[in-house]
Amino acid sequence: MQITKIYEWDMWHRIPNHTSQCSNIHGHRYKIEITLEWDIIDNKWASNEWMIIDFWDIKKITKEFIDSKLDHGYMWYKWDVVLDLIKKENFKYIEVDFIPTAENIAVWIFNELSPKFQNIYWKNLKLHKIKLYETPNNFVSYEWQ
Ligand SMILES: [Zn+2]
Numbered sequence: 001m002q003i004t005k006i007y008e009w010d011m012w013h014r015i016p017n018h019t020s021q022c023s024n025i026h027g028h029r030y031k032i033e034i035t036l037e038w039d040i041i042d043n044k045w046a047s048n049e050w051m052i053i054d055f056w057d058i059k060k061i062t063k064e065f066i067d068s069k070l071d072h073g074y075m076w077y078k079w080d081v082v083l084d085l086i087k088k089e090n091f092k093y094i095e096v097d098f099i100p101t102a103e104n105i106a107v108w109i110f111n112e113l114s115p116k117f118q119n120i121y122w123k124n125l126k127l128h129k130i131k132l133y134e135t136p137n138n139f140v141s142y143e144w145q
Pocket residue numbers: 013022026027028134
């Protein structure tokens with residue numbers, strides 16, 4: 001069975017080699033759908049009885065990662081004209097080793113979050129899929145391989 005939680009945050013970035021608008025510094029209201037897969041817990045009288053995972057636990061793990069690391073930050077890759085200013089002003093930034101397209105961000109978040117979910121309850125709980133919306137009409141999906 002699968003369970004999905006939605007989470008949103010704000011982040012800015014640019015796609016350095018893009019020939020159109022996306023090379024400009026701009027922000028998105030990112031939205032993520034996190035889908036986990038496992039059996040329903042039949043641990044009688046446990047607080048998560050008859051759940052796959054408590055929605056609250058999905059939110060806690062996701063929030064800890066996204067709010068501290070990504071929310072209101074600037075995601076950048078290698079050399080960037082604005083980086084000196086960002087560092088000088090002490091603005092929040094996320095240094096990554098990939099061009100911050102929705103595709104790359106989705107894979108990266110998947111790999112970051114996956115072990116955090118595996119360490120909760122029992123080991124069989126699996127992060128199954130991530131759907132990352134860059135805009136309300138554009139999203140990418142990445143699934144457990
Ligand atoms: Zn963008």
